[in-house]
Amino acid sequence: MAPTSLHNCPAPAKLNLFLHVVGRRPDGYHLLQSVFQLIDRSDTLHFDLRSDERIVRTTDVPGVPEEQDLIVRALRALQAEYQRRHGRLPPGIDVAVEKCLPMGGGLGGGSSDAATALMAANHLWQAGLTDAELIALGLPLGADIPFFLFGATAFAEGVGEALQAVPGPDCWYVVIEPGVSVPTVAIFTATDLTRNTKAITISDFSRRHVESNDLIGFGENDLQDVAARLFPPVAEAIEWLGGYGAARMTGSGSCVFCAFSTEHEAEQVLKHVPARWRAWKAKALQRHPMKIALANPFVVE
Structure with a gap:
């Protein structure tokens, strides 16, 4: 049924x-x-x-x-x-x-x-x-x-x-919510947005990010500078979290993240996040949990 x-x-x-x-x-x-x-x-x-x-x-x-x-x-x-x-x-x-x-x-x-x-x-x-x-x-x-x-x-x-x-990294992230909502259209319509970064290949990413275990050092977020200029709390979060590693904004903002090899490292950083921000840890996933559940009829209700 x-x-x-x-x-x-x-x-x-x-x-x-x-x-x-x-x-x-x-x-x-x-x-x-x-x-x-x-x-x-x-x-x-x-x-x-x-x-x-x-x-x-x-x-x-x-x-x-x-x-x-x-x-x-x-x-x-x-x-x-x-x-x-x-x-x-x-x-x-x-x-x-x-x-x-x-x-x-x-x-x-x-x-x-x-x-x-x-x-x-x-x-x-x-x-x-x-x-x-x-x-x-x-x-x-x-x-x-x-x-x-x-x-x-x-x-x-x-x-x-x-x-x-x-292949994805097996790591933990600290994510900071800077407390602002960034409208995507404001970023993509900015006149100073970088729009001509040289295209790369998958092997470029894999060599740097996976083979060398570089958790976040590859490439840039081309939207970050615009978001940081328009929304100062984003810039502040990047600067603060950058004291613990390579910090980067995700998407068009506003959340900022940094990767760590272990859950313990992530937890230690969370202890020091300023109270004005909401912050949390998260584990990298290799596969969508909903797809896993639907593939197993004994998991879904």
Whole structure:
């Protein structure tokens, strides 16, 4: 019998181990190169099939109206695709969201929520879409959604949709939330944004980052200087955390991270983080925990 609910579904955060802007398409979208790393800090989602065909978010998410929520939009897109394939709508879904990841933090929380929703609904509806088909469905909604559906450490190119698996570090991170929400559009429209970094290859990254065990020293985040200029708390967090190692902003900001070989090292740094910031530790993940759970029928509810 097909399941009617999936509870405690993880939507993990990501870090950009580096992020280069290597050009711009004629339509204005920036061409990127990055390595996306999953970590074990996550939002948690709960899904229950309904007796009607409505998609309903049952919890409030401050600052995100239900109609604009990527979760709702992703589920409706999959619902429409199901109808196209099967000639009928699947049951509706109630979605409850436990938010842990900050908005405007560069951790991909909204995109991760949407990806988890697509994986969950594909399972509950027995829709049968492949990962590639889900990725094609998710890309128009958000450039980070394909990575979370890909579900493993990835070298990303294009606008973030061209993904290849790469070995990821086995480490711990300290992440600081500087207390500001950075709008992505403000970073990408800045006149002083670097847009012509020389493109690299996967082997360039692998030699430096994996073979030499250089946890964060490879490349730059080309968005960091602009974010630090526009949002001084980001610059302050980078400077402070940089006293313990190579500190870097993730995505378009605002969160800042530093890698450590052991959990103990990360915990020692956390003890000294100024009280004005929220900070936490996280473990690098090699595979999306939702994909692991769905592959094991004894794990999911």
